[in-house]
Amino acid sequence: MEFLKELGIADKNLGTSTGSNWINTTGSVINSYSPVDGNLIGSVVETDKAGYEEVIQSAAAAFIEWRTWPAPKRGEIVRQIGEALRAKKSALGQLVSYEMGKSLQEGLGEVQEMIDICDFAVGLSRQLYGLSMHSERPGHRMYEQWHPLGIVGVISAFNFPVAVWAWNSMLAWVCGDVCIWKPSEKVPLCSIACQNIVNEVFTRNLVPEGVSTIVNGGRELGEWLASDTRIPLISAxxxxxxxxxxxxAVGARLGKSILELGGNNAIIISSEADLDMALIGAVFGAVGTAGQRCTSTRRLIIHDSVYDAFRDKLVNAYNQLRIGDPLDQHNHVGPLIDRDAVRQYQESIEKCKQEGGNFIVEGGVLEGDGYESGCYVKPCIAEVKNHFAIVQHETFAPILYLIRYSNIDEAISFQNDVPQGLSSAIMTLNLREAEQFLSQAGSDCGIANVNIGTSGAEIGGAFGGEKETGGGRESGSDAWKAYMRRQTNTINYTHKLPLAQGIKFDI
Incomplete structure (x- = not known):
């Protein structure tokens, strides 16, 4: 495949990099099979303990120099990365689609997110502002400034194999940090491709070896990162x-963490919703990325008066979904990531039926021509009660739950009555309902939308959620502050030393 060659992906790849230097390690081999057709794409050698130590030492040494580069100069490097990603957008988007299984449009969209966060970070490099404060003591000046933390460990998931790394690394780099990336072992080749792109830019600009590093492996490697006192921040x-x-693990050593975890996202469909618009948001939210987004729509909370009409619209839309090769842009839904995900999908359907769920669109695993990987499933819809145990659980698959409500207070209560708190939405043309949903007594999620779905956040806003979603924030707004340490400074430019709070201390 041409896109593999363009991205420098070989049949066998080293999975440990201190930057432009790829390290031979003695770790096991990770084979990356495409969920699209079941074929082996390539292999990556896991990072062993010696390789991990070499990466840590390289990153620590690089930080000493990198933090002294002016932030706008670091921003210029990130600008060039954005340009390199533009040049490789088609190839990288195809790799994301083929290795992860999301549609090509979504793969290209994920690369566009990387480009967008580069643009955001370039501007940010000239806006790492601190505050100035008035001192209570005469002849004193107070202000705060922000300094880089050091090494940032980035642990990313399979469903967004490149964008989430970019959200973290581009901000961390303009802040003066260096990054160690541990991608999901289910999509290791995407990390190799990204490192190859970054290496070209860094080498050309004489960026210190160790600013961008990669380790590949499973749970044990993540434990090394989380427990390592040399890494002040872990974003997972x-x-x-x-x-x-x-x-x-991070808390036990008093480190810092950014946690972006599960979602159990709902859209409230009001009696005063534009049902045609709501249908688009609901269907894309439920079946996009085959239901494997943390922001995927899991629940539709529908008003009694429009329940039957909207249910019928959903069933009709689901009957028109085309499931197949995600690189074929005629298809709406690609595969799940692997057969373990298929098994969990089947188990969730069975649990839902055992609790009394009524499936109005049946699920199932697809077989035959084009489905040889065994990872293709049917998006399905079940009528349920919000308190069902399976509904309270995040199912990473295209299973959509329908729940009735009779008034807006009940709808918001259902929306909030799950352990997770990432994304939420209401479809309504009623201003009072919309404002109540966004008020202190409304959605308890980190993201709350009106007349758009739960999925598809823009990089300009801080991304993240509450409760079991972890409370972290990434991407836009002032999320950059998580990658830096705050320092308060007071300067006395007088000939005296008055103490704060009027304390007297004479010698």
């Missing part, structure tokens, strides 16, 4: 179970 994206383990 994945399941709530994984996040609790990472958070506990």
């Amino acid at each position: 994206t994945g399941s709530t179970r994984m996040g609790k383990a990472v958070g506990a």
Whole structure:
């Protein structure tokens, strides 16, 4: 495949990099099979302990120099990365689609997110502002400034194999940090491609070796990162179970963490919604990336008066979905990431039926021509109660739950009554309902939308959620502050030394 050659992906790849230097390690081999057709794309050698130590030492040495580069100069490097990504957008988008299984449009969209965050970070490099404050003591000046933390560990998930790394690394780099990236072992080749792109830019600009590093491996490698006192910040994206383990390990050493964990996202369909517009948001949110986004729509909370009409629209739309090769842009839905995900999908359907769920669009695994990988499933819809145990759980698959409500207070209560708190939405033309949904008594999620779905966040806003979603924030707004340490400074330019609070101390 031409896009593999363009991105420098070989049949066998080293998975450990201190930058432009790829390290031979003695780790096991990770084989990357495409969920699209089941074919082996390539292999990556895992990072062993010696390779990990070499990466850490390289990153620590690079930080000493990198932090002294002026932030706008670091921003210029990120600008060039954005240009390099523009040149490789088609190839990288195809790799994302083929290795992960999302549609080509979504693969290209993910690369566009990388480009967008580069643009954002370039501007940010001239806006790392601190505040100035008035001192209570005469002849004193107070202000705060922000300094880089050091090494940032980035643990990313399979469903966004490149964008989440970019959200973290581009901001961290303009802030003066260096990054160690541990991608999901399910999509390791995407990390090799990204490192190859970055290496070209860094080499051309004499960026210190170690500013961008990669380690590949499984759970044990993540544990090394989380427990390493030399890494002041860990940004981890994945399941709530994984996040609790990472958070506990980082917290035990008083490190900092950014946790982007599970979602159980709902759209409220009001009696005053534009049902045609709501249909687009609901269907894309539920079946986009085959339901494997942390912002995927899991629940539709629908008003009694429009329930039947909207249910019928959904069933009709689902009957028109085309499931197949995600690189074929005629298809709406690609495969799940692997057969383990298929098994979990089947188990979730069975649990839902056992609790009394009524499937109005049946699920199932697809077989035959074009489905040889065994990873293609049917998006399905079940009528349920919000308190069902399976509904309270995040199912990473295209299973959509329908729930009735009778008034807006009940709808918001249903929306909030799950352990997760990432994304939420309401479809309504009623201003009062919209404002109540966005108020202190409304959605308890980190993201709350009106008349758009739960999925598809823009990089300008801070991304993240509350409760079991972890509380972290990435990407836009002032999320950059998580990658830096705040320092308060007071300067006395007088000939006296008055103490704060009027304290007297005479010698």
